[in-house]
Amino acid sequence: MSSEFKVQSSTSSGASPPPARIPHYLSLYAALWRNSVIREMSFKVSFLMWIVVEALWFVLQLSFIGVLYLHTESIGTWTKWQVVALVGTSHLIQQLFTALFLTNLTALSEHIRTGKLDFMLLLPVNTRFLVSFRQVDLGGFISAAGALCVIGYALHRLGHTPGVAQVAGFFLLVLVGILIHYSLMLMLSASSFWTVRAQGIVWGYYNLFNIARLPDEAFRGPFKAVFTFVLPMLLVSNVPVKLLVDKLGSPFEILLLVALAAIIFAASELLWRTALKRYTSASS
Amino acid sequence: MEKYWHVLNIGLQNTMVYRLNFLFRATFGLIPLIAIISVWRAIYEGKAGGQVASYGLSQMISYYLVITIVDALTAVTEDDWQIAADIKDGNISQFLLKPMDYLTYRLCLFGAGRIVYAVFAVVPTCAFIWLLRDNFILPPDAATACWFAVSVALTALLQFLFSFTLALLAFWVLEVATFIFIAFAFEYLAGGHLFPLDLLPPAVAGALDYTPFPYMLFFPVSIWLGRVTGDALWLGLLVQLLWVVAAYALARGVWNRGIKKYSAVGG
Numbered sequence: 001m002s003s004e005f006k007v008q009s010s011t012s013s014g015a016s017p018p019p020a021r022i023p024h025y026l027s028l029y030a031a032l033w034r035n036s037v038i039r040e041m042s043f044k045v046s047f048l049m050w051i052v053v054e055a056l057w058f059v060l061q062l063s064f065i066g067v068l069y070l071h072t073e074s075i076g077t078w079t080k081w082q083v084v085a086l087v088g089t090s091h092l093i094q095q096l097f098t099a100l101f102l103t104n105l106t107a108l109s110e111h112i113r114t115g116k117l118d119f120m121l122l123l124p125v126n127t128r129f130l131v132s133f134r135q136v137d138l139g140g141f142i143s144a145a146g147a148l149c150v151i152g153y154a155l156h157r158l159g160h161t162p163g164v165a166q167v168a169g170f171f172l173l174v175l176v177g178i179l180i181h182y183s184l185m186l187m188l189s190a191s192s193f194w195t196v197r198a199q200g201i202v203w204g205y206y207n208l209f210n211i212a213r214l215p216d217e218a219f220r221g222p223f224k225a226v227f228t229f230v231l232p233m234l235l236v237s238n239v240p241v242k243l244l245v246d247k248l249g250s251p252f253e254i255l256l257l258v259a260l261a262a263i264i265f266a267a268s269e270l271l272w273r274t275a276l277k278r279y280t281s282a283s284s
Numbered sequence: 285m286e287k288y289w290h291v292l293n294i295g296l297q298n299t300m301v302y303r304l305n306f307l308f309r310a311t312f313g314l315i316p317l318i319a320i321i322s323v324w325r326a327i328y329e330g331k332a333g334g335q336v337a338s339y340g341l342s343q344m345i346s347y348y349l350v351i352t353i354v355d356a357l358t359a360v361t362e363d364d365w366q367i368a369a370d371i372k373d374g375n376i377s378q379f380l381l382k383p384m385d386y387l388t389y390r391l392c393l394f395g396a397g398r399i400v401y402a403v404f405a406v407v408p409t410c411a412f413i414w415l416l417r418d419n420f421i422l423p424p425d426a427a428t429a430c431w432f433a434v435s436v437a438l439t440a441l442l443q444f445l446f447s448f449t450l451a452l453l454a455f456w457v458l459e460v461a462t463f464i465f466i467a468f469a470f471e472y473l474a475g476g477h478l479f480p481l482d483l484l485p486p487a488v489a490g491a492l493d494y495t496p497f498p499y500m501l502f503f504p505v506s507i508w509l510g511r512v513t514g515d516a517l518w519l520g521l522l523v524q525l526l527w528v529v530a531a532y533a534l535a536r537g538v539w540n541r542g543i544k545k546y547s548a549v550g551g
Contacts, residue, residue, distance in 0.1 A: 049462035056469045064478045071336045071483060072327045203309070210316040218326040223318055 028125065029133055036136035047139055054095065054143040061087050061213060062150070076217025082245055083215055085154035089244075090213035090237040092147035093177040097185075099140025100178070104132055105185045109192030118281050128272055132186070155244070162244050173240035173254065176261045180236055183261075183268035184208075190268075193275040212237050232260045287384065288392050295396025303404050310356070310405035314412050317352060321345055321416075337483050343509055346421040347480050349413055350505045355477075356398075356405045358440040358501075360447040363394050367451035368460045371546070380543070387448065387535060394444050424510040431517060435504035438524045442500050445531035446471075452535070455542035476502030496527040 040047050065087055069080040078086070108131055111117040120130050155162065162170070185205055211233045219227070219234060227233045235257045242248045299306075328334060328341045336344065367390060370376050379386045413420055423429040450467055453460045472478060474497035481489050481502050492498055503520055506512045512520055 046459050046462065049459075049466075053462050053465045053469070056466060060469055060473055060478070063473065067479055067483050068323075068327065070485070072330060074330060075323060075326050076330075204312050207312050207315045211319045214319055214323055215326075218323040219319070220322075223322065 025125075025129060028129075032133060033136055036138065039135075040138050051139045051142050054139065055146060058087075058091050058143070058146065058150075061091070075215050077247075078215040078217060079158075081154045081157040082241070082247065085151050085158070085245060086215060086237055086241045087213045088147045088150035088154060089174070089241050090209070092144050092151065093174055093181065093212070093237055094209050095140045095144040095147060096174070097140075097178050097181045099137045099144065101132060101182050101185065102140075103137050104134045105182075105189045107134075108189040112192050112279075115281055117279070121276075121279075127276070128269075132182070151244075158245060160245055162246075166244055166246075169254075170240045170244045173243060173257065176258055177236040177240065180232060180261045180264055183264045184231065186268045187271050190271050190275045193279055208233050228256075229260070232257065232264075235260065288388055291384075291389055291392040292396050295393040296400060298393075299397045299400040303400065306401050306404040307408070310401075311408045313352070314408060317348060317412070320348055324348075337480070339480060339483075342419040342421055344480075345416060345419040346509060347505060349416065349420060350508045351477065351501065352409055354436055354439065354501060354504055356402050356409065357436055358398065358443045360394065360443050361397070361401075363390060363397065363444070364447040364451040364464055365461075367448060368454040368464075371452070371454040371542075372458075376546070387539065390448060391444060394440075398440065421509060423508050428507060428510060428513075431521065432504055432507045435507050435521060435524060438521070438528050439500055439504050441528045442496060442524070442531055445528070445535045446496070446500065449531070449535045449538050452538045452542050455545050471497055471500060474498065475500045476505065480505075496531065499524040499527050 062084065065080065065083050068075070069083075073079075075083065108117075111120065111131070117127075121127055123130065188205060208231060211227055214234075216224070216228075216234045216238045224234065228235060235253065239248075239253050239257045243254065248254070324336075324344050325341070327336065328344070334340060339347065376386060379389065423432055446467075447464075450464055451460060453463055457463070474481075474492050474495060476498065481492060481498055484492070499520075503512070503524060507517065507520075
């Protein structure tokens with residue numbers, strides 16, 4: 001059943017899918033969006049407060065960089081405003097991921113624990129689609145816009161005007177980064193099919209986000225290898241920024257990021273199917 | 285007093301359920317720690333003198349390691365959420381009837397939680413410190429170690445009272461989570477979680493001295509590293525104690541006002 005998701009997400013017009021599939025899912029997603037907007041607007045104060053919280057943590061990270069660069073000229077070859085762009089990009093990816101997926105994926109363990117997933121399995125929609133896209137966290141988009149401003153300002157301070165191709169490539173790689181975060185988080189959440197107590201998932205994942213905003217050159221040895229090739233946190237925001245500021249060592253890095261994203265996405269789909277196969281509902 | 289021993293005991297048993305969780309937490313918590321130490325190593329490599337604001341590399345690495353130790357012993361993890369939930373769901377009604385003081389009750393649970401966490405975090409943390417033993421600085425002498433222990437105890441109280449008071453906001457507002465996160469963000473920076481506070485511009489660091497935040501983490505770590513000695517040590521401990529007393533008074537005051545405002549769910 002989850003193969004439908006693949007059909008839905010691929011743009012190629014294969015022969016097998018019924019013609020109305022993609023528009024159907026798009027209109028579904030539009031309805032989910034409408035719901036989310038209505039939900040958010042009924043808690044206006046809380047909505048605004050969460051934006052403040054996110055902004056504060058962002059400022060905190062930036063001030064950390066500011067303080068570091070009071071005492072040093074560079075980290076490896078990374079200069080201050082390059083790192084600011086890096087922190088901004090990491091925040092951008094993290095916030096877009098939060099806006100689109102985070103709430104949905106962390107709710108999965110609750111759906112499994114309470115048996116609500118049964119209900120979702122019965123609906124005539126692809127379950128992975130529903131689990132992934134159910135709710136939209138609008139505050140995340142506002143925070144992401146803030147991150148874009150910071151990236152823009154950093155580029156201005158660097159005196160660097162990237163070309164159109166660079167900007168387009170940057171945004172494409174940001175999407176690839178979101179895909180990586182999404183797939184990894186889905187796998188983490190799907191672990192609650194096996195252990196019902198899957199708390200701490202968000203917390204554990206937060207630790208990974210922490211690494212993504214640091215310049216890759218600071219790391220070496222097994223730590224760097226693991227977080228480059230297994231959990232590519234050191235690529236997710238580093239590669240797009242390097243592309244943007246002409247820092248890229250070789251195009252191989254982009255290739256690696258995209259290839260790893262594809263592998264991780266495939267792995268998440270595999271795990272998802274295996275998990276659903278052995279799902280026996282909450283009370284049984 | 286005896287009844288609170290029972291609370292502590294129950295708290296220990298309850299938190300033992302989460303022992304695996306704690307072990308994971310402590311282990312995964314090492315990832316950002318490794319990351320930050322790596323960044324500092326890279327910075328020190330580019331430094332000719334090997335000094336950043338009077339910190340040598342070993343001192344800097346030890347700073348973050350000691351933070352991890354103090355954090356394991358004093359950080360409030362679940363307690364504030366539980367207190368807020370107790371108020372929101374009306375669970376505190378029973379404490380108004382029982383001869384049991386809610387603040388002391390919560391303090392016992394907090395203590396129990398920290399003991400269990402520390403016991404399970406000790407394995408991964410010590411293993412990690414052992415790996416970095418070449419750069420790990422021990423307190424200069426036994427007396428310093430004792431004063432460190434005293435300061436950590438005060439830090440724990442301060443952390444607890446701060447979170448307790450914050451959670452009591454649940455008497456007045458529906459969602460305290462945002463307030464808790466905002467306060468936590470401030471404490472994260474001003475307490476010295478991110479970097480030693482003497483790395484800040486002197487004016488900012490000086491201003492922070494007049495807030496309780498440095499005494500919620502930075503101060504005990506500085507004692508361990510032997511950066512606070514003599515009169516500064518005494519004065520610092522005295523100020524820390526005063527902050528604890530002030531936080532206690534505030535917590536009591538807010539509790540009393542909150543109780544007046546409180547109307548139990550469904551009642």
